[in-house]
Amino acid sequence: MTAAPAQALLLASMLFALGLLGVLVRRNLLFMLMSIEIMLNAAALAFVAAGMRWHAADGQVMFLMILALAAAEAAVGLAILLRLHAAGRPTLDADTGNRLKG
Amino acid sequence: MLALLPPLAFLPPLIVLCPLAAATILLLSAGRMPAPATRVLAAGAVGLAAVLTLWLAVRFLSAPPPTHRLDVVLWHWLRVGGFDARIAFTLDPLSLVMMLVVTGVGFLIHLYACGYMRGDPDVARFFACMTLFVAAMLVLVLSSDLLCLYVGWEGVGLCSYLLIGFWYAEAANGAAARKAFIVTRIGDAALLCGLLLLATRAGGLDITMLLQPGQPGGPVAEAAAALLLGGALAKSAQVPFQIWLPDAMAGPTPVSALIHAATMVTAGVYLIARLHPLFLAAPTIMAATAVLGLVTLLLAAGSALAQTDIKRILAFSTISQLGYMFLALGTGAWGAAIFHLVTHALFKALLFMAAGAVILRVHHQQDIFHMGGLGRAMPGVFAAFAAGAAALAGLPLVTAGFYSKEAILQQAWHASPLLWAGALLGAFLTALYISRCVFIVFLGPVRTAPTGRTEASMAIPLAGLSVLAITGGLIEMPDAIAPVHLLFRLLAPVLGPPPAEGGAEGGAGLLLLTGALAPLAGIAMAWVLWRPRAGTAAPAAGELARAARAGWGFDAAYGLLLVRPFLALGWLNRRDLFDRVPDLLAAATRWGAAVLGRMQDGRVRRYAGWIAAGTVAALCLAVRP
Numbered sequence: 008m009t010a011a012p013a014q015a016l017l018l019a020s021m022l023f024a025l026g027l028l029g030v031l032v033r034r035n036l037l038f039m040l041m042s043i044e045i046m047l048n049a050a051a052l053a054f055v056a057a058g059m060r061w062h063a064a065d066g067q068v069m070f071l072m073i074l075a076l077a078a079a080e081a082a083v084g085l086a087i088l089l090r091l092h093a094a095g096r097p098t099l100d101a102d103t104g105n106r107l108k109g
Numbered sequence: 110m111l112a113l114l115p116p117l118a119f120l121p122p123l124i125v126l127c128p129l130a131a132a133t134i135l136l137l138s139a140g141r142m143p144a145p146a147t148r149v150l151a152a153g154a155v156g157l158a159a160v161l162t163l164w165l166a167v168r169f170l171s172a173p174p175p176t177h178r179l180d181v182v183l184w185h186w187l188r189v190g191g192f193d194a195r196i197a198f199t200l201d202p203l204s205l206v207m208m209l210v211v212t213g214v215g216f217l218i219h220l221y222a223c224g225y226m227r228g229d230p231d232v233a234r235f236f237a238c239m240t241l242f243v244a245a246m247l248v249l250v251l252s253s254d255l256l257c258l259y260v261g262w263e264g265v266g267l268c269s270y271l272l273i274g275f276w277y278a279e280a281a282n283g284a285a286a287r288k289a290f291i292v293t294r295i296g297d298a299a300l301l302c303g304l305l306l307l308a309t310r311a312g313g314l315d316i317t318m319l320l321q322p323g324q325p326g327g328p329v330a331e332a333a334a335a336l337l338l339g340g341a342l343a344k345s346a347q348v349p350f351q352i353w354l355p356d357a358m359a360g361p362t363p364v365s366a367l368i369h370a371a372t373m374v375t376a377g378v379y380l381i382a383r384l385h386p387l388f389l390a391a392p393t394i395m396a397a398t399a400v401l402g403l404v405t406l407l408l409a410a411g412s413a414l415a416q417t418d419i420k421r422i423l424a425f426s427t428i429s430q431l432g433y434m435f436l437a438l439g440t441g442a443w444g445a446a447i448f449h450l451v452t453h454a455l456f457k458a459l460l461f462m463a464a465g466a467v468i469l470r471v472h473h474q475q476d477i478f479h480m481g482g483l484g485r486a487m488p489g490v491f492a493a494f495a496a497g498a499a500a501l502a503g504l505p506l507v508t509a510g511f512y513s514k515e516a517i518l519q520q521a522w523h524a525s526p527l528l529w530a531g532a533l534l535g536a537f538l539t540a541l542y543i544s545r546c547v548f549i550v551f552l553g554p555v556r557t558a559p560t561g562r563t564e565a566s567m568a569i570p571l572a573g574l575s576v577l578a579i580t581g582g583l584i585e586m587p588d589a590i591a592p593v594h595l596l597f598r599l600l601a602p603v604l605g606p607p608p609a610e611g612g613a614e615g616g617a618g619l620l621l622l623t624g625a626l627a628p629l630a631g632i633a634m635a636w637v638l639w640r641p642r643a644g645t646a647a648p649a650a651g652e653l654a655r656a657a658r659a660g661w662g663f664d665a666a667y668g669l670l671l672v673r674p675f676l677a678l679g680w681l682n683r684r685d686l687f688d689r690v691p692d693l694l695a696a697a698t699r700w701g702a703a704v705l706g707r708m709q710d711g712r713v714r715r716y717a718g719w720i721a722a723g724t725v726a727a728l729c730l731a732v733r734p
Contacts, residue, residue, distance in 0.1 A: 027721055031717055032714075034714070101712070101714060
């Protein structure tokens with residue numbers, strides 16, 4: 008079964024909203040990173056859907072780029088997370104990050 | 110040999126440059142120059158200017174240029190549209206006479222100040238202001254352009270402020286300086302308005318151009334003359350602006366001699382004499398000048414009669430003598446006004462310096478009722494003061510003041526016998542008050558024993574000016590005594606031919622006799638009232654005397670009418686209403702910053718929320734139908 012681009016777009020926007028909601032409401036840094044991954048994938052899905060709609064390869068090229076971007080983002084984000092942990096921060100609560108200390 | 114001499118045009122700028130350079134050096138030295146060096150520099154610079162002026166005078170008079178004037182254009186200041194302002198000097202007989210007075214008397218006063226200011230820690234600042242003053246006054250009398258003249262005019266006002274408040278540690282001196290500055294500033298504003306009016310009418314401020322015959326008269330000319338008169342009245346301390354001069358005695362005595370007797374206050378007289386064709390076109394203003402001069406002369410003479418401070422007596426006497434000059438100007442006797450200006454500069458500088466010598470010897474005591482019998486202790490100073498007093502009183506035949514006052518009286522008679530009668534009464538009062546001062550200070554029992562001695566640098570100027578105060582009048586004599594008219598003939602190219610005297614029918618002789626008797630009567634009456642054994646060891650205490658001592662209540666009236674309302678206005682506006690508008694702007698910005706700044710609390714989730722909200726809003730805008 009092939010999904011129509013409109014449906015794919017709907018799914019993408021739902022995923023994006025879900026991710027955004029996750030970023031906004033979760034305080035755990037790890038979950039926030041995961042939510043950002045969801046948002047990136049939603050955007051990538053939208054590209055793929057658009058590529059299907061116009062029969063162009065550009066959408067899939069963009070998807071590959073976003074894949075690489077997401078990997079880089081996860082690497083950097085997790086590295087920061089580990090550094091925070093290594094520095095002795097006892098919690099992963101993002102709201103304590105504004106103290107910029109330790 | 111003659112070719113080696115610098116051209117005549119080279120001299121006037123050089124003469125101005127001498128004191129100006131000294132002032133600049135003294136100001137830049139910031140008080141680090143040793144005191145003897147400052148004295149030598151200041152007195153030397155003004156002395157050099159005096160010598161150069163003498164040389165200039167000799168060369169100018171021995172071979173006068175065909176038009177009796179010499180124009181030196183230094184540079185074009187600004188040229189806007191048809192308006193052309195130049196920094197340019199004009200040397201003509203009038204400015205030459207003024208230069209001789211300014212540099213000659215100025216040099217003697219600087220010499221005197223070398224002795225008087227000995228031991229003052231701020232002597233460099235003092236001499237810097239004094240030399241700057243001389244430079245500004247020279248610019249004033251030499252300028253050929255009224256805008257340039259105005260620069261000198263403001264310059265002398267500034268130096269006057271700086272020097273009156275020279276001993277600034279005492280609050281009263283600062284207040285006196287501010288008073289002088291503000292009162293003269295009112296006149297300066299009037300003068301500036303007058304200049305602008307003239308400029309809009311004539312398209313420039315070049316004096317020669319302004320004075321060309323055929324200028325239209327009418328209300329504009331009258332208004333311009335009235336505004337110029339306002340400036341002159343304030344600078345020359347005439348009613349209703351006379352209140353600043355008595356307080357200006359807060360400055361050191363050489364300052365009083367230089368600024369408030371010999372030179373600065375004469376700027377107004379010079380201005381009117383220089384621009385006399387403008388005043389001739391405005392007869393009502395001329396009449397007002399004469400009347401104001403007469404009123405000033407009588408009021409100030411009455412005040413001088415009741416003062417107890419020796420310097421204040423001389424200050425009121427200065428106002429009164431300037432009243433004579435304005436009376437002369439108002440009756441069209443330009444030459445007589447300048448003549449009296451010259452003799453007054455000589456004898457009033459002498460009187461101030463002799464008074465300063467007295468004050469130094471009696472431990473800075475200025476009350477004449479605490480002096481007395483000083484004639485025996487300091488005969489030299491007594492002789493100098495007596496010479497000055499005689500000249501001021503106008504002792505017949507033997508003093509300079511007699512001849513110049515006589516010239517004014519003659520002119521006043523021809524203008525209006527009423528003016529003449531007032532001036533005669535003034536002459537009587539003048540002799541009365543100055544004789545009172547002499548009798549109380551120098552005769553009778555000793556009340557304060559003098560100490561020390563008057564040093565040579567102070568004695569030499571006193572001696573020199575004594576001679577001049579006695580003989581200075583011989584350059585110009587009435588026909589009834591001897592037909593000597595050196596000054597009037599010299600000034601004729603600028604001020605017009607000297608007025609014809611009353612003629613041979615004997616009227617002139619009778620006038621002369623009356624004019625000679627008035628001072629004698631004054632001196633005689635003073636002898637009756639204040640001779641050593643007359644028993645007047647205290648100032649008069651009557652209601653009239655008190656009013657006269659306070660300068661006839663002008664200060665109180667101005668305080669009530671102008672100063673108090675102004676202060677009240679200032680009190681009402683003490684939070685500065687007009688500052689509130691920018692303050693409001695600042696408050697709004699601060700409030701906005703406080704509100705918006707709360708967004709930046711460092712929480713990532715909030716940032717993400719704002720980003721999302723912004724994106725949604727942007728999308729909404731983008732897809733809006």
